[in-house]
Amino acid sequence: MAYEITLLPGDGIGPEVMQAARRVIEATGVKFDWDIQDVGEAALAEHGTPLPDHVLDSIRRTGIGFKGPITTPVGTGFRSVNVAIRKALDLYACVRPCKTYPGVRGRYEDVDIVVVRENTEDLYAGIEFEKDSTEVRELVQFLRDKDSVVRDDVGISIKPISVFGTERIVRYAFDYAREHGRKKVTAVHKANIMKHSDGLFLAVAREVAQEYSGIEFEDRIVDNMFMQLVQRPEEYDVLVLPNLYGDIASDLCSGLVGGLGVAPGANVGADGMAVFEAIHGSAPRYTGQNRVNPIACILSGMLMLEHLGEKEAARQVDEAVAAVIAEGKSVTYDMKPTRDDPTAVGTAQVADAIIEKM
Numbered sequence: 001m002a003y004e005i006t007l008l009p010g011d012g013i014g015p016e017v018m019q020a021a022r023r024v025i026e027a028t029g030v031k032f033d034w035d036i037q038d039v040g041e042a043a044l045a046e047h048g049t050p051l052p053d054h055v056l057d058s059i060r061r062t063g064i065g066f067k068g069p070i071t072t073p074v075g076t077g078f079r080s081v082n083v084a085i086r087k088a089l090d091l092y093a094c095v096r097p098c099k100t101y102p103g104v105r106g107r108y109e110d111v112d113i114v115v116v117r118e119n120t121e122d123l124y125a126g127i128e129f130e131k132d133s134t135e136v137r138e139l140v141q142f143l144r145d146k147d148s149v150v151r152d153d154v155g156i157s158i159k160p161i162s163v164f165g166t167e168r169i170v171r172y173a174f175d176y177a178r179e180h181g182r183k184k185v186t187a188v189h190k191a192n193i194m195k196h197s198d199g200l201f202l203a204v205a206r207e208v209a210q211e212y213s214g215i216e217f218e219d220r221i222v223d224n225m226f227m228q229l230v231q232r233p234e235e236y237d238v239l240v241l242p243n244l245y246g247d248i249a250s251d252l253c254s255g256l257v258g259g260l261g262v263a264p265g266a267n268v269g270a271d272g273m274a275v276f277e278a279i280h281g282s283a284p285r286y287t288g289q290n291r292v293n294p295i296a297c298i299l300s301g302m303l304m305l306e307h308l309g310e311k312e313a314a315r316q317v318d319e320a321v322a323a324v325i326a327e328g329k330s331v332t333y334d335m336k337p338t339r340d341d342p343t344a345v346g347t348a349q350v351a352d353a354i355i356e357k358m
């Protein structure tokens, strides 16, 4: 049986890194029936929008998207195609495994952290009011009536955190931990200061944790958490965070393990719907040069194989990637000791080397 998957090559470096990733995951022998859909610049030129409805319909139908990076077009009113996809499909969990592969140039050795970020609420919900607008004047008046001290010249962003949103993300983190043999979930918050948003997040997280015996639960205040991640990252396992802290933690943790070139991700919603993508963007200035690192997209494909239940194929990809990184020969410029290292290979050649190890 072939898995039907919506393949979004994206734009900029997207098509070349996704081609490399597709070759590697097909080399596992798992069969795919790709529904290839243009998004980003190509879709904008043809359909007048970077995210046509038929693309979302395709992902709704297949249940899985495998996506390259997409440039956020300037001046079209789109904040981000990536955010629009997550919103339209209610992909509420952003999952970013950050693991050190021996041979990656980084400061740490034994990092193996999974960041589970809530994707739909918090300051990222996009509820914002512009300075001097009627809404801000009304809000300021409302707040002053409640004895809050607010200046006249403010812009306002709202931070909604719900019981529903928290329950489902914390449950997702625990289920993930259970399925992946992980030992501990750490909830990250600033509940001591933001009692009614982060405080609610923590209280709900504590309640959900009681349903999962056998997996340790702890919490950390966000500032302390980030210091500890820099000092002792090996002590952490699965982190679950509201949207904004999750955004920062994802980048921080990818920095701990070697940066954007090796950082995969998944956005997961209800009923197993999911879109797999690297963290990095479309790096437009490298487009078409066969230069950039395809490993983040390849590892996103590995996460997709895991999600499909193809554990053996996923393990095969993971081990082949690890072997190529450890050898340090067939890797792109960003994984060499210096950026102008003449022995760096191209995007397609990294895929060739990984396939050879499988």
Ligand code: NAD
Pocket (backbone or CB within 6 Å): 017, 068, 069, 070, 071, 072, 073, 080, 082, 260, 261, 277, 278, 279, 280, 281, 282, 283, 284, 292, 293, 294, 296, 334
């Ligand atoms: P970027 O990640 O595209 O690139 C930043 C720098 O990181 C690049 O100049 C390059 O030096 C390096 N880099 C990125 N990917 C790499 C790779 N695979 N191999 C080696 N080096 C790599 O970030 P940006 O320049 O801020 O964004 C460019 C465009 O991408 C913007 O339009 C942005 O909105 C979009 N974007 C899309 C996504 C997504 O599709 N998920 C994510 C982030 C940014």
